[in-house]
Amino acid sequence: MTKPKILILGAGYGGIITSKRLEKLLKDGEADVTLINKHDYHYITTQLHKIGVGTAADRQFAISIPDLIDSTKTRFIKGAVSSVDIHNQLVHLEGGDTIEYDYLVTALGFEVETFGIPGSKENAFAIRSFRSSKAIYHHITKQLNLYKEDQDPSRLTFVVAGGGFTGIEMLGELAEGLPKLCSQHNIPFEKVKIVAVEAAESVIPFFPKQSIKYTTETLDKFDVELITSKKILECTPEKILLETNLEIPARTIIWSCGVKANSIVEKFGLPLEKGKIPIDSYLRVKNMTNVFSVGDCSLFMKDEKSSLPPTAQVALQQAPVCAQNIVSTIRGNELKVFEYHHKGTVASIGNFAAVGLVSRFRLSGLFGAFMKQVIEARYLFNLGGPALILKQHFRINREPV
Numbered sequence: 001m002t003k004p005k006i007l008i009l010g011a012g013y014g015g016i017i018t019s020k021r022l023e024k025l026l027k028d029g030e031a032d033v034t035l036i037n038k039h040d041y042h043y044i045t046t047q048l049h050k051i052g053v054g055t056a057a058d059r060q061f062a063i064s065i066p067d068l069i070d071s072t073k074t075r076f077i078k079g080a081v082s083s084v085d086i087h088n089q090l091v092h093l094e095g096g097d098t099i100e101y102d103y104l105v106t107a108l109g110f111e112v113e114t115f116g117i118p119g120s121k122e123n124a125f126a127i128r129s130f131r132s133s134k135a136i137y138h139h140i141t142k143q144l145n146l147y148k149e150d151q152d153p154s155r156l157t158f159v160v161a162g163g164g165f166t167g168i169e170m171l172g173e174l175a176e177g178l179p180k181l182c183s184q185h186n187i188p189f190e191k192v193k194i195v196a197v198e199a200a201e202s203v204i205p206f207f208p209k210q211s212i213k214y215t216t217e218t219l220d221k222f223d224v225e226l227i228t229s230k231k232i233l234e235c236t237p238e239k240i241l242l243e244t245n246l247e248i249p250a251r252t253i254i255w256s257c258g259v260k261a262n263s264i265v266e267k268f269g270l271p272l273e274k275g276k277i278p279i280d281s282y283l284r285v286k287n288m289t290n291v292f293s294v295g296d297c298s299l300f301m302k303d304e305k306s307s308l309p310p311t312a313q314v315a316l317q318q319a320p321v322c323a324q325n326i327v328s329t330i331r332g333n334e335l336k337v338f339e340y341h342h343k344g345t346v347a348s349i350g351n352f353a354a355v356g357l358v359s360r361f362r363l364s365g366l367f368g369a370f371m372k373q374v375i376e377a378r379y380l381f382n383l384g385g386p387a388l389i390l391k392q393h394f395r396i397n398r399e400p401v
């Protein structure tokens with residue numbers, strides 16, 4: 001009898017944990033597992049803002065995929081998925097390779113939502129992937145170098161569009177990281193302007209008032225100029241235009257106004273709802289029994305009206321259930337219903353402050369920052385055990401940027 005072929009697309013949070021769980025659950029020789037990812041490293045998306053400002057060493061948050069998987073149990077292919085032929089159970093890669101599957105998991109994550117705002121796609125930077133974050137870092141250092149030649153203040157103005165969690169994390173990182181970058185480039189930090197633009201009345205508007213107050217005060221201490229209740233109308237290479245004819249001359253705009261599913265899923269011939277792949281309570285694509293989907297590219301309705309948010313927390317809880325349900329399908333066993341348990345949310349504002357809610361408890365300040373580090377360390381522990389934590393710790397201390 002031929003072994004079933006399980007194919008996982010994407011080695012972000014959802015994909016890598018699905019493959020690692022399959023390594024544990026499958027008996028020797030029970031199935032062939034293949035993991036495909038664009039790059040040969042798994043990046044810690046929740047820390048990409050640090051890469052963008054150069055406050056973390058690259059290898060701290062980009063971990064070799066072959067080092068994370070058991071190559072005797074999982075075959076890794078570095079490749080970019082271009083389309084899926086659901087009818088013939090084939091996945092096509094850029095460059096022409098084709099891979100067959102019996103069971104498919106799509107875990108291809110998110111892309112940035114620009115809402116069609118003119119110039120935002122072309123002129124604003126996205127915190128999307130390791131590469132896109134690295135591009136922010138290179139752009140910032142380029143602006144610092146060019147400032148020395150033309151003294152154009154727009155080169156020292158850094159705008160973060162969107163005051164949600166990712167936005168405030170980026171602002172905190174800029175506020176802490178730019179002084180060091182400026183001193184490396186012999187530029188007085190006093191000339192730097194960091195601006196936050198948010199269309200709602202406040203940053204993190206979905207949070208309790210005390211958390212909003214704490215975040216606003218922390219950003220104020222960092223000298224971040226906060227512009228609220230203003231929509232962005234256009235981004236150009238030199239400026240950002242806001243409602244009521246407000247213009248901010250700035251050559252660095254970092255876009256953090258929301259995300260949508262990776263648009264590559266539009267080429268898969270799968271059903272789509274709100275641009276995402278709708279999945280049932282077993283994490284199978286609706287009306288299919290051999291295609292599963294997890295994480296940001298999937299739409300899981302928690303009730304009739306609302307769906308689960310695109311977070312690492314959701315992807316990480318879905319992945320083990322997805323693996324278990326694939327194995328149960330192969331073995332003809334009953335499938336497990338996925339139940340989401342929200343454990344809380346914490347956002348860092350630089351290294352020494354954070355804001356969040358865990359259960360009913362509001363977190364802020366140094367304790368919040370400590371909790372954020374605990375959450376990140378816990379993920380590394382689940383991914384690679386104590387050895388990975390030690391390895392990453394070694395890198396933090398030996399590889400300063």
Ligand code: FAD
Nearest residue numbers: 010012013014038045046080081109295296310311312313
């Ligand atoms: P991803 O982790 O995005 O993985 C997708 C994978 O697919 C990537 O490895 C990518 O390279 C690969 N891929 C994409 N296209 C292709 C292709 N065509 N072919 C092959 N491979 C491909 N969530 C939280 O819960 N808590 C937080 O504190 C938090 N902080 C965040 C901070 C930042 C700065 C950002 C950007 C996000 C944050 N999130 C947070 C959200 C979280 O990172 C995402 O929800 C999570 O990464 C989704 O996991 P995923 O597995 O669906 O996709």
